[in-house]
Amino acid sequence: MSKDSNLSKTSPPQPVLDSFKLSIAKRLSETLPLTIEQAFDGVDYGKKGEDFTVALPRFRLPGSISENASKVIEGFTSDEWIESIVADKSFLHFRVNTVNMISKVLNQVNTLSHASTEGQYEYGCNDSGKGKRVVVEYSSPNIVKAFHIGHLRSTIIGAFLANLFRACGWDVVSMNYLGDWGTQFGVVARGYAKFGSQEEFDKNPLMHLCDVYIKSSKEIKENPQVQAEAAKLFKLMEDGDDEMLSKWNTWREISMKKYQQVYNQLNIKFDIYTGESEVTQDSMGKALARLESLSLISDREGAKYIDLSEWSLMSPVLRKTDGTSMYLTRDIGAAFHRHEKYNFDKMIYVVSTEQVLHFKQLFKVLELMDTPWAKDLEHISYGMILGVSTRKGTAVFLDQIIKQAGDAMHAQMLKNEEKYAAVDNPEATSLEIAMTGIKIQDMAAKRANDYTFNWNRMLSFEGDTGPYLQYAHARLASIGRKNPHLLPLPPTSQISTHTLAQYPHAREIVFLLGTYPDVIKVAMKTQEPSGVVTYAFKLAHVISSAWDSVIVKGEEDLDKARAKLYLYSCAKEVLAASMRLLTIRPLDRI
Numbered sequence: 001m002s003k004d005s006n007l008s009k010t011s012p013p014q015p016v017l018d019s020f021k022l023s024i025a026k027r028l029s030e031t032l033p034l035t036i037e038q039a040f041d042g043v044d045y046g047k048k049g050e051d052f053t054v055a056l057p058r059f060r061l062p063g064s065i066s067e068n069a070s071k072v073i074e075g076f077t078s079d080e081w082i083e084s085i086v087a088d089k090s091f092l093h094f095r096v097n098t099v100n101m102i103s104k105v106l107n108q109v110n111t112l113s114h115a116s117t118e119g120q121y122e123y124g125c126n127d128s129g130k131g132k133r134v135v136v137e138y139s140s141p142n143i144v145k146a147f148h149i150g151h152l153r154s155t156i157i158g159a160f161l162a163n164l165f166r167a168c169g170w171d172v173v174s175m176n177y178l179g180d181w182g183t184q185f186g187v188v189a190r191g192y193a194k195f196g197s198q199e200e201f202d203k204n205p206l207m208h209l210c211d212v213y214i215k216s217s218k219e220i221k222e223n224p225q226v227q228a229e230a231a232k233l234f235k236l237m238e239d240g241d242d243e244m245l246s247k248w249n250t251w252r253e254i255s256m257k258k259y260q261q262v263y264n265q266l267n268i269k270f271d272i273y274t275g276e277s278e279v280t281q282d283s284m285g286k287a288l289a290r291l292e293s294l295s296l297i298s299d300r301e302g303a304k305y306i307d308l309s310e311w312s313l314m315s316p317v318l319r320k321t322d323g324t325s326m327y328l329t330r331d332i333g334a335a336f337h338r339h340e341k342y343n344f345d346k347m348i349y350v351v352s353t354e355q356v357l358h359f360k361q362l363f364k365v366l367e368l369m370d371t372p373w374a375k376d377l378e379h380i381s382y383g384m385i386l387g388v389s390t391r392k393g394t395a396v397f398l399d400q401i402i403k404q405a406g407d408a409m410h411a412q413m414l415k416n417e418e419k420y421a422a423v424d425n426p427e428a429t430s431l432e433i434a435m436t437g438i439k440i441q442d443m444a445a446k447r448a449n450d451y452t453f454n455w456n457r458m459l460s461f462e463g464d465t466g467p468y469l470q471y472a473h474a475r476l477a478s479i480g481r482k483n484p485h486l487l488p489l490p491p492t493s494q495i496s497t498h499t500l501a502q503y504p505h506a507r508e509i510v511f512l513l514g515t516y517p518d519v520i521k522v523a524m525k526t527q528e529p530s531g532v533v534t535y536a537f538k539l540a541h542v543i544s545s546a547w548d549s550v551i552v553k554g555e556e557d558l559d560k561a562r563a564k565l566y567l568y569s570c571a572k573e574v575l576a577a578s579m580r581l582l583t584i585r586p587l588d589r590i
């Protein structure tokens, strides 16, 4: 989408709970020496069943805490916003008007859930990034080294971040920067003559190329002469040798096709596929010339390197003795090219913590070149996945992991024959649930943490797992199917939402739905998926505890029955929205 079409979207309405917060802030500013803004900033979500809490000491007001608390409470009568105010040590707890809150939150959820994504923002979204463009680079596998599990985190977290920026009104350019250039291609080309097999390649190109790469690298370790030969082959590529380039091109095309299949399965998209091969000699040459003119480049046995010791960074080589480029050189050229092409306000690289040094060097080099936008680049890193092996304990390729997870899930579903028969496409469904398991396992913990890959836990329906979330969503979707006499629901204004006020569980669900816009804001601040995962589980739990008291089936009062169905359908919309933000496709039947 262009920046312009982003600008034409209507602004999202103020989140409903903000109006309640505002009313609390007003009460505070009328009774204490505070501006509304100061007071508003001091209104937090409460714990343990309190809607909002204000910690009075934070305002550093004259007078004692209890005097100030009394001033706020004295003469208070409940109104359409605030139901009650209670003082508790240095805190004031506010309970909002239940009937009004339920009606307003559900109305907003319902209206915006059906908003067309083009013209309006979906429920929970905000336009804090309106008019700004971000390039989000993620996944970026190396095509002869196979899609390794390590790239899985970049793929999932990166796609989540792209969604998150979009949800905050940014114009997002999502980008896959393939590792499709570099000495490793010389290594494969050198090894292919000896270890390559057309038959193996046709069977599984990624695995075969990777196999050749491993064997060839091993030879190199044993014999430096082979290394020189591989380097020569890469040099030929950089010099535009037709034969080398045509081999390279076949490998690249086929690898790309394979990757795209996996990305489709994973529900992950890119606006742009590019790669190290697309960085032009011209952009790298210009960058090097500029660095030379700033006297930042030195020679070491014919290789050109840049001295970064002053910044306690290792000094990287930018051009090898034979004139070929390096990974870092290509990143420098690529950054200039991207800035020119996309004129971004921000660019993030979602890459493992193993490359912290690389990105420090890249950002420092750009800064030394007096690039004003160097400050707009950010490396978003993440920890390692530990203990990965396939179920049989052999090689680890992402497509195999997905397939095995899908098969295991399918076997689990087969155990319940009746349910199994009710699912339209059990193979596809089990695969989808399995991928949800993989994604949730990945995003549940803070990104900086390492985590241990755990097949059993990831695929279980019990506990806070991906399958459980899909189950919670499918259960919500089933209520409409089981109560067709209530459908279609009348317009919101004709739904008796006040009848929901008598159910504490209904109140709890609706309040939680009301907090979703803040979940997105906090995720944006921390650039973490884990808060969204926590929210989705919290919502699923609260809904699950409502099933026994807020019952649709058998409710004879049709007004009440419709209100309950409306509640569950709004809950489903928000649960689905949080899952989609996490790149998951919510399922209606499992």
Ligand code: ARG
Pocket (backbone or CB within 6 Å): 137, 140, 141, 142, 177, 178, 179, 331, 349, 351
């Ligand atoms: N292809 C690289 C690797 O797998 C990751 C690329 C990260 N992005 C970048 N602009 N350097 O190690």
